[in-house]
Amino acid sequence: MSSPEPVTPVERAVLLARAYLSRVAEPPAAALAAFVEGLGAVEAAERVRRGAVPEHVARETAARRDVDRAQADLACAEGIGARLLVPEDPDWPRWSFAAFGLTGDPTLAPPVAMWVRGPARLTELTERAVAVVGARAATGYGIHVAGDVAGGLADRGCAVVSGAAIGIDGAAHRGALAADGTTVAVLACGIDRAYPAAHAALLQRIAERGLVVSEYPPTAVPAKHRFLVRNRLLAGMAGGTLVVEAGLRSGAQRTAADARALGRLVMAVPGPVTSGMSAGCHELIRQGALLVSRVEEVLEAVGRLGLDLAGDPARPVHPTDGLDPAQIRVHDALPARAARDIRWLTLESGLPMEAVRPALVELERRGLAEYREGRWQRPSRARTGQAT
Amino acid sequence: MSSPEPVTPVERAVLLARAYLSRVAEPPAAALAAFVEGLGAVEAAERVRRGAVPEHVARETAARRDVDRAQADLACAEGIGARLLVPEDPDWPRWSFAAFGLTGDPTLAPPVAMWVRGPARLTELTERAVAVVGARAATGYGIHVAGDVAGGLADRGCAVVSGAAIGIDGAAHRGALAADGTTVAVLACGIDRAYPAAHAALLQRIAERGLVVSEYPPTAVPAKHRFLVRNRLLAGMAGGTLVVEAGLRSGAQRTAADARALGRLVMAVPGPVTSGMSAGCHELIRQGALLVSRVEEVLEAVGRLGLDLAGDPARPVHPTDGLDPAQIRVHDALPARAARDIRWLTLESGLPMEAVRPALVELERRGLAEYREGRWQRPSRARTGQAT
Structure with a gap:
């Protein structure tokens, strides 16, 4: 359950500055993000503090700006096995999050830092991740599909990002965990809170094997x-966002809008x-x-070019597959019981x-026509079966 | 049940020629169609007869070419209240069928004539018609949706074209009939046959109120x-083709392909x-x-420009609709029970x-915030309800 050490330790001063900044402004804080980006975290925090x-x-x-609980927040995080992930850390998903700066939409400002808990590495998992989101009031159908798709994604090495809510989100996390995959829960509250309470155990399991993330300070x-604000992080961490079930006015639709705005x-x-x-x-x-109906279609859409092409869905095979139009017409004309001669077949088809004759030859070769005493008919059912 | 008289009587010689031609070649017969188009029906029939x-x-x-049952076929049709509709008849759907000649695809050749039974006028109904097709082995869901959509279309003056098969087709015809609308059944056999037998009564009702059509001669x-060949007529008669349920390899998909090829x-x-x-x-x-999920969406897609726009689907209404982002944040921060002062709300939000104050004024105006002895909180549940 312990978080891995940062690849390059981040200076304590930077952590303290970002911890302070993560509490000082309510996300999304576009102006602050740009200010910090320009001055660096330590200098920016100092100026914010002074006004x-x-x-x-x-x-x-x-x-x-007068509220500075940075020390306490970092200690609180440490106490529950969490840590503050900052843009100065090599594990910050800078490529995935680059889109935030490019939209020009202030509601899609990047976070100044993220509190994270769990062993997974964001830089790695965001290379191949899908956000699976949907309604709280999901139906049995939605729960089934969400779990199924999430399991299939996890099975193929794709991380499943979701929002830990009741309904589709929970089913997605559970499906990924059941397949021994990586799943990320992005919270809309402090990382020390188990919300919703019914998902306390689920969040604990995610923190043990995947990652729990929040841009909000502890408590x-x-x-x-x-x-709604949190949803942009779900969209931003994933190559694509899959909505499993959603009402006409829903948070999932908002996540989808964010994903679209971020170019995902x-x-x-x-469904029905x-x-x-x-x-x-x-x-x-x-x-x-x-529209996606199978996990292969999701992988093909978000996958690496050419590496994750979905095969064609399994199609029924018919004994008459591959016949040309003339052969099909002669086959249609062939009586099942009372055999008929070629002249009759010519009229019927x-x-x-000169077209009926070679068609009959090919149908006989395939076991689809039977010749008896100058007349033709379909073979008995047993033989048709063998001919498939 | 009697067919209306042709607007301009078609010469008997033309009818005899087309009746002969409708039996002489198995549709689709692209070369014959072009030959007849060039020479006229009477001359073309004469030459075919002579070879x-x-x-x-x-x-x-x-x-x-030696089989000429034109007289008998016309008599047979008359005997069951049917007639031969020919391109020389003003009721021939020439505008809808013009696409057949434009594709260059010989499998999409126009019919040389159509045997029809029923009071409806093809030229009229093809101005506003939708083909509703789908699987024979339909589910209860598909049957329900097909009947519902067909009823809605018929209700709004749109003819429902289908193939009279068991399953989706039957449900579509029935839905249109139940709404007192016009429906057209296009058969893959002679118009004197009730196929499938289980739909004998249904076909009879369609013939009484709509139209039963076949390009195949009686018997x-x-x-x-x-x-499969028949499907092109379904597609060609309608402005759009709606597939309600279909397996991965199905006649309905073929009808859809025909519709696409015809520019429809x-x-x-x-579904699930x-x-x-x-x-x-x-x-x-x-x-x-x-993708269509409501009859309004079908009408909008095939409808006359601007006349059949689908309204937005009904969306849930929330008491916080129309609040600006600051007002929403203050509303979120408002405690449900223990009232708090503005300073606390400033920190929390x-x-x-200077942003919290006007937000509270607006929230109070909407009945979403309550002011008591210098402190603010959410109103009691009863009042919130009224505020919606």
């Missing part, structure tokens, strides 16, 4: 707007049109999201004699 | 390849990914077919005092 910041940074930081409560692939699982829990998925597909 | 035709026409007509048997819209209804009967629909959507 020596531009107007737009002040708007984001003025209310809490932060799961306020409603934080779920949006996928959705269809009679189910309100699939209505959001259908709307997403109508708006351009990729509407084909000239 | 005075180019090589490629001979290939299509040599086998049956023609429903050979297997004829179902292809739509598909999604766990159902093999929806797999063909999902494949079609992945290949570019439009991370917003400056």
Whole structure:
């Protein structure tokens, strides 16, 4: 359960500065993110503390700039086996998160730091990760599909990112764990909180084998707007976002919108049109999201070019496969019982004699026609079976 | 049940010629169609009869050119209240069928004539028609959706075209009839045959109120390849083809391919990914077919420009709808029970005092915040309900 040591230790001063900054502004804090990016964490934190910041940074930081619990927060994290992951750390997912800076949308500002708990390495897992999200009030169908897809992804070395909520999220995490895969839970509250309470044991298992992540400082409560804000991290950590079930106005649709804004692939699982829990998925597909019905299709869409192509789905095979149109027409014309001569078959099929003859030869070769005393018919059922 | 008289009576000689031609070649007969188009029906029939035709026409007509049952077929049709609809008749759907000649695909050749039974006028109904097709081995879900969509289409003056098969087709015809709408059954056998036998009564009702159509002469048997060949007429009569349920290798997918080749819209209804009967629909959507989940979406897609726009689906309404981000954050921060002062709310929301104050005013105006003795909290549940 212990977190791995950072590859290159980050200076204590940087950790303290980022811990302070992670509490001073309510995410997403676009102005602060840009300010920190420009000055470096230590200098930026110092100026925020003094109030020596531009107007737009002040708007984001003025209310809490006197609150510095950095030492206590870092100690709290250490106490539960968590640590503060900062952009200065080699394990910061800089490539995945680069999109945050490119959108120009202030609601998609990058986090100033993330509190993480668990053995998994974000840089590694974000190379091949899918966010699997969906409704809390999921149906049995959605729960089944979410678990199934997540298990299949995990099975093929793909990390499953989700939001630890009741319903689809929980099923996705469980499916990945059951397949001994890596799963990441991104919380909308402090990393020291088990929310929802019903998922306390699940979060514990994720922290032991995957990663629990939050941009909120310890003790932060799961306020409603934080779920929406958090969704951008789900989308940003994954190459694609898969919505399994969603109502027409749902957080999952918001995650999908974030994924689209970040240039990531949006996928959705269809379901019965009679189910309100699939209505959001259908709307997403109508708006351009990729319909996926099998885990292979997800992997093909988010996978490395050419390495994860989905094979064609298994199709039924018919004994008449590969026949040309004339052969099919003669086969259709062949009586099952009372055998008929070529002239009759010519009339029935509407084909000239010189086309009927070679067709019969080929049908006989395949065991699809039987010749008896100058007449033709279909073979007995037993032989047709062998001919397949 | 009687067929209406043709608007302009077609000459008997033309009817006899087309009746002969409808039996002489097995559809699709592209060479014959072009030959008849060039020479006119009477002259073309005369030459076919004599064998005075180019090589490629001979290939299509040599086998049956000596069979002339035109008189008997016309009499048989008359006996069951049917008639021969020919391109010379003003009710021939020439605009809908024009696409057949444009594809260059010989398997999409136009029919030389169609045997029809029923009061509906093809020229009228093809102006606003949707083909609703799907699997024979449909599930209860598919049957329900097919009937529902067909009823909704019929209700809005849209004709429902289908193939009279067991399963989705039957449900579509029934749905349209139940809504007192117009429905067209296109058969793969002679119009005098009730096939499938289980649909004898259904076909009778369609003939009484809509239209039963076949390009095959009376007594023609429903050979297997004829179902596939027939599908092009379904696609050609409709502005769009809707596949409700289909396996991965199905006639419905073939109808969809025909519709696409004819430049018509292809739509598909999604379903559970766990159902093999929806797999063909999902494949079609992945290949570019439009996902539709409501009859309004079908109408919008095939409808007249701007006249049939689907309204947005009904969405849930929340009491916090229309709040700006600051107001939402303050609302999130508001305690449900123990009231707090503005300073506390400033810290909790991370917003400056000058943003918290106006947010509280607006929340109070909407009944989402309550002010008591210098402190704020959420109103009691009863009041929140009223505020919606």
